Ligand SMILES: NC(=O)c1ccc[n+]([C@@H]2O[C@H](COP(=O)([O-])OP(=O)(O)OC[C@H]3O[C@@H](n4cnc5c(N)ncnc54)[C@H](O)[C@@H]3O)[C@@H](O)[C@H]2O)c1
């Protein structure tokens with residue numbers, strides 16, 4: 001099995017015409033994005049044999065992505081007629097019920113072990129689809145076609161699949177590699193700005209832990225760095241597929257980030273994952289300065305990026321949120337014993353993992369974080 005990042009081209013003008021004939025919604029940005037790339041030829045050579053070997057092709061997507069991209073991608077992969085499986089959008093549907101629906105559709109169409117599932121969507125779709133495919137008849141092949149920035153740089157790569165269960169995120173899942181991950185920024189033309197910023201936070205994460213160049217990521221240039229992020233994730237995963245050590249650095253900003261994300265969900269002011277990670281990285285940088293000798297300038301530079309990163313977040317965190325956020329830390333499944341484990345930085349590109357931090361310092365880091373963002 002391989003997990004190659006294919007930089008594929010946008011659909012041809014021919015496919016665009018066929019798409020328009022379907023009478024689907026067609027916004028200007030979407031249309032412009034296709035226009036600007038319409039002179040390029042598709043390159044799906046690597047995919048051709050896999051698609052032709054498949055006994056049947058199924059495309060899993062959600063209700064937001066389908067109107068923009070489903071007919072396009074079906075044509076583009078030359079897998080028309082494929083069986084479409086369109087599910088409701090959102091994390092709340094990343095559950096066993098939806099997986100059952102996918103399994104039932106596969107069964108209804110007599111999908112055998114040579115069937116192929118194309119996961120077209122954000123991280124919810126690639127996680128769900130990867131899980132459904134890797135368990136159906138003990139595993140069928142699947143391809144990820146990520147359509148959010150977060151999925152392009154993170155979720156669609158690395159072989160972790162899963163669903164939420166029993167009130168917890170990603171409690172049930174498998175390690176299963178996609179046959180291909182097809183990354184094309186054209187899909188981002190229809191993605192809401194808030195989602196784009198959430199993905200950018202994960203890109204900055206790679207900047208802190210592996211490649212300082214990525215700290216220059218901005219709304220103007222993020223497309224230039226997408227493939228580099230994928231490369232980094234693949235390299236790390238190849239060295240430590242099951243997260244015994246090195247892979248933990250991908251959790252930079254996530255210890256506090258997950259706690260903030262859970263708390264904000266509980267108080268009905270949900271944050272996007274990348275927004276919570278943006279806050280978690282602020283806390284982790286502060287802790288790195290205090291405990292690991294990180295140069296304070298790194299923290300200060302990051303603080304200049306925060307207003308943009310969080311510009312679309314609906315956030316009204318105050319000091320009274322610190323306590324409940326800290327109580328979520330205790331639930332972090334990655335914790336060992338009493339003390340939360342952090343990924344911290346000695347310097348940019350020099351992460352250390354499994355770092356224990358005294359509870360008082362963690363609480364001060366949360367105070368600092370909340371203070372900072374409430375003054376934005
Ligand atoms: N497996 C992993 O290694 C891994 C890593 C990180 C995150 N994740 C998972 O990824 C999920 C989050 O992924 P996400 O941020 O992509 O969320 P998502 O899949 O919910 O997508 C965000 C929203 O954007 C919409 N959307 C997607 N593409 C679009 C497009 N091109 N145009 C318009 N709308 C579009 C979706 O319908 C959804 O409403 C979480 O469930 C998380 O657990 C998994």
Ligand SMILES: [Zn+2]
Nearest residue numbers: 202254273277
């Ligand atoms: Zn993340």
